[in-house]
Structures are given as C-alpha cells and as structure tokens.
Amino acid sequence: MSIITTDLVAIDVDAGGDKEAVIGLLAARLADAGRSSDGAGLVAAAMAREAQSATGLPGGIAIPHCRSPYVDEATIGFARLSPAVDFGAPDGPADLAFLIAAPDSGGAEHMKLLSSLARALVRKEFVASLRAASSAEEVVALVEQVVNPAPATTPAAAPAAPAESTKTTTLIAITACPTGIAHTYMAADSLALAAKEAGVTMHVETQGSSGSTPVAPEVIAAADAVIFATDVGVKDRGRFAGKPVIASGVKRAINEPAKMVAEAVAAASDPNAARVEGTAGGGASSSAPSAAGGVGWGTRTRQILLTGVSYMIPFVAAGGLLIALGFLFAGYDIANKPTGATQSLGNIIASTNSLTNLPDGGFVQYLGAVLFTLGGLAFGFLVPALAGYISFAIADRPGIAPGFTAGAVAVFVGGGFIGGIVGGLIAGFTALWISKITVPKAMRGLMPVVIIPLGASLIVGLLMFLLLGRPLAAITSGLTSWLGGLSGSSVILLGVILGLMMCFDLGGPVNKAAYAFATAGLNVADPSSLRIMAAVMAAGMVPPLAMALASTVRPKLFTEPERENGRAAWLLGASFISEGAIPFAAADPLRVIPSMMAGGAVTGALIMAFDVTLKAPHGGIFVFFAIGNLLWFLVALALGTVVAAAAVVAAKQFAKKKVDADTSPELVAA
Secondary structure, eight states: OOSOOGGGEEEEEOOOSSHHHHHHHHHHHHHHTTSBSOHHHHHHHHHHHHHHSOOEETTTEEOOEEEETTBSSOEEEEEEEEEEEOOSOTTOOEEEEEEEEEETTOOHHHHHHHHHHHHHTTOHHHHHHHHHOOSHHHHHHHHHHHHSOOOOOOOOOOOOOOOOSSOOOEEEEEEEOSSOSSHHHHHHHHHHHHHHHTTOEEEEEEOBTTBOOOOOHHHHHHOSEEEEEESSOOTTGGGGTTSBEEEEOHHHHHHSHHHHHHHHHHHHTOTTSOBBOSOTTTOOOOBOOOTTTOOOHHHHHHHHHHHHHHHHHHHHHHHHHHHHHHHHHHOGGGGSOOBTTBOOHHHHHHTOSSTTSOOTTHHHHHHHHHHHHHHHHHHTTHHHHHHHHHHHHHHOGGGHHHHHHHHHHHHHHTOHHHHHHHHHHHHHHHHHHHHTSOOOGGGGGGIIIIIHHHHHHHHHHHHIIIIIHHHHHHHHHHHHHHHHHOOTHHHHHHHHHHHHHHHHSSSSHHHHHHHHHHHHTOOTTOHHHHHHHHHHHHHHHHHHHHHHHHHHHOGGGSOHHHHHHHHHHHHHHHTTOGGGGHHHHHHSHHHHHHHHHHHHHHHHHHHHHTTOEESOSSOGGGGGGGEESHHHHHHHHHHHHHHHHHHHHHHHHHHSOOOOTTOOTTSOOO
C-alpha cells in the first residue's frame, strides 16, 4: 500500500483557521480512505503530540505527527493551506502541512519512510516543488520520489583530493524527539548540512523509531565535541564522557543548525566548555547545564522524581490488584494473623503441598492466599523501585543497585515513602560523585559494575542506618499518626486537596504526586490510608466521566471528535484512567481543567466525609469488592461528576461559541 494517495491530498484549502482544524481535515481524509479506523482518535493523538511541543518549522511548513492504535499502515496526508495556519513556527504560519500517522507497532521500514519525508523537507527545492504543484497527482509523485527513491547508479570514483595540512574538526550529533518520527531526522539532516557548509566533519546518531545505529567507539574517541539535540534522554550517554557538549532541544537543531555547529566547534577548543559528565562505559548520565540550552536543575529535579514514580507505578498496579483479588477470593481475614479458627495465608500455603491437600476453605481460599502473597511481594518493591529509579535518573545504571538498597533500608527502618525519596537522591548523587573520581586505567572497567555500586551502597546504607533512619521513621510515623487523627473539617480539607491534585494535570506530575502519596502509604490495617486511597481514586475517575456526561447531555457544545472521545471516556473513567479527559483538556484547558478540579474537590471531600475506604490502588469501579461504604463511594463519585460536567457546560455555554451539531468532522473547530 502506498504511503500517500491522491485522496489524502488537499490543494489550496481553507481549513478553518487553526491547527486542530487542519489536523481534523487530514484525519477525516485518512478515515474516509480507510487508512484510520477512528478519525477522532487520530485527532486526539496528534493534538496530544502538539501539546508536547509545536510542530511548525521554519519556511512555512508544519508536520503534525503521532503514533496511534487507530492506524494500521504508516500514512501521510498533505494539505496546501490558503490561508496559512499557525503551528508555532518562529517565522510565522505554515501553508504546507503534512499529517504523519504511524501505527503503534510500526516497524522499522515504515519509520524509515516517514524519516525520508522529514529529511526532504530541509531541501528548499523540494518545498518549492510542493508549492508549485498544480494537482494532487503531482504532490503524490513528489512525495513518492523522496520516500521511495529509485536505486541510484554508482558513480565513478573521483580522484583523491590532495591531503589537507590542517586537521578538520570532528563532531558527533545525537538527535531524538519524543515520538522519534520526524523531528529526530530533520534535526539530524539540518545539522549534517550545516556542518558540511562549515567544512566540519559530522557523524550523526539518530535515536528514533526506525532504530539507532550507535556511533563507533573509535569515532567517539576521535571526536572533538558532541551535540545533544534531544527532547528525551540520550541512550548510553556515558560513551561521550569528558567530551565538550552543546545541549538543546531538538527544535533548536532544526531552527539554528549553523549556530549550534559553530558553538560546538568553539567548545572543542575551549578548556572551560561544559562537558559530558560520568565515566565511559556506563557512568553517570548527566551533563552539565550550559548556556547553549542545557536543562536547569529545577526541571532536572522534577524529571528525577518523576522517573522514580513512573517506574514505581507498575509495581503498585500489579501488586495492589493482586492483593485485591486475594481479598475477593479468600476474604479480608487473609491479611490477619491466626486467631482462633482463622488461618493466615502463611498457614494456608504452608499446609498445602498439592492441589489434593487443600485447606478447609478449598481451592478458592488457597488461590486467594496465593494471589494475596504474590501481590504483597510485588507491592513490597514499591519503595525500593521508587528509590532505585530516582537514583538511576541521576547516575544511570551504576545508580540502580545503591538506589534499591537505599529503598530497602528505608522500608527496614520505617522511613516509608519519604525515606525512599531521600535515600534515592542520596544514592544517586553519591554514585554520580564516585563516577567523577579519577582511577587508574586498569580499574575503569570495574567502575560501573563494582566500584560505584559498592561505594554508593555502603555510603547510603551507613547514612540511612546511623543518621537518617530514626528521623525519617519519626517523620513517617508522625505523618501517619496525624492523618489517622484527622477528623471533621480537617479530614474533609485533605480530601479537597487530594481531589484538586488528581484533576489538575490528568496524569502529570501533580496527579502522580497525589497518587504516589496514597499508594505508598496504603496499609489494610490503617483506616486513614484507606480513606486517602479512596479519595484519590474516586477524584481521578471524575474528569473522564464528567466529560463523557457533558458531551452526552450537551453535544452541540462539542465537536464530533470530542463527542467520540466522550463515548470512550465512560469506560476510561470507570476504570480510573484519568487520561481519558486529556483530549478535552488539550483542546480547551482554561475551561476544562478548572471544571474538573471543582468536581474532583467535591468528590474528595465527600469521600472523606462519608468515611469511604479502599483496599486496592487501582481498578476503578471494577474493584468494588475492595471498597468500604460502596454506596457512599458511588454517591460521592456521581456528585463530583455532575458538578464537573455542569461547570464545563456552563463555561462552554457562556464563554465559547457553540459548535453546530452537524459540523463536518473535516472542519474541527477549536
């Protein structure tokens, strides 16, 4: 199947004035051509990518792009716009727009096709040909020439050039963007072209979706400086340890490639230039921030903490749901020690050496005991994983072992979630500090696998045991006691705060902080922790349910893609997937987010007021068996959903023009 056809091309169209309308027009063409199973879902995925960073490029070009489960084959849609539409480019609006849609499981060949187009867009003659094309067939031919070029004949070898008497500067560039489809390769070609014009040797490693071919070690050794043009972390950054570095986001390499090359050439001969920190072969991953676009420590700290939380959540979800299933099959007594005739899980499992020797409760109780045990073991990694990956975010792989050790010590001394954060930070920065120590060449190979993990684990372990253990345990114990002693208006205020946090950024840092706070303290023997977990999950269910309700009762206030998203949001909300509301929030944040926060605050407060509890950290309404006071849980959830839906309807009714119910999905309004 061709990557572009004439029915995917729109020539000189008025798309409605904004980028969402352009994306909607092209997504509708993909859906009509059978290239997408859900045009609205494709629009939502592309707009979510737009929310990360603008896709407008210098020269009047826009390349909105995404991966989507609603696309089976890599596809390109094209629109030549009249008038031009703003996609966030520094030099003005775009009159040429490509929608690049790739499947979630897109293979390397598809990604190579897409990267070929991205690379062609840096060539002025190709862009000029698109503007001069008189038909859709001509546009298709131009695009096919760059994504499926004819095999080139091998030219005769040119005479060898005379040897130069001066050494040419050699640079390495690493480019990477979040989706790895377009910006990665456009940045690579822009830098390579700028280096060629400057007479500089450039080796580029694209860490994108079509795979990455690492630069050879001998090339790295001979390089004078490196350029990191990335929006995500650089893979195996330690390979470049000690090299002068110019760091920036990927779009700067597209917009200012010549300037970045000049800065890298200057850094190569500057003994005071910022350098990649760590040790080659697995050292620390950080590089010093530089005036050339390095990341500041405020952003860096947030990235470090979020890395730990992101890696922790799978342990929470898997372990917590297994524990909940254990309760479902074996009852809540499974968590108790033996009292009278009640058997603990240890007794049940220990007394059962085969399926023919089952306990009094039969196979169901035995299965519940096994599930509860599995869940407890998985859940036990919560704090160590948090600490381990906080440390990993600071010091790369050498930080994992000391980080996990710090987390385990935090659990042992009673430091809990707070202890895990503190321990992970200490472990990571200790490992980073050790990695900077100069050692004999014969010992360098031992640094990342022996010396750094051993030294950092020893230091953080001693600090946690001898100095920090008791204070951290006291803080955790005091916080637990304070939460357990809350009553009346105080506990309701806590519910309001948690509800606001869960609905503020719908899966972002604030949402994750509230969720991590609840899950890290979850204890079936502590009623206060169960109330907090209930407030967090119920409030997190409100945004998608509220948008589903609002788009159902007042469909004329929403575009057709939003109405489609609203239908899907019913299930997402019921499953406690707050991200179901992101397409609405991305399109209209000033009206949607405050409305969701209002509903979340109501639900959080009511959960606390009605003394609702929850023993599972995930699952939404489907873990109803783990909810205490289920009726009041449903009442609180329903009231918060209605409040949020009413607020967003009012905001759109009185502050935003209605979208006609018959609006074509080809012209998606803002």
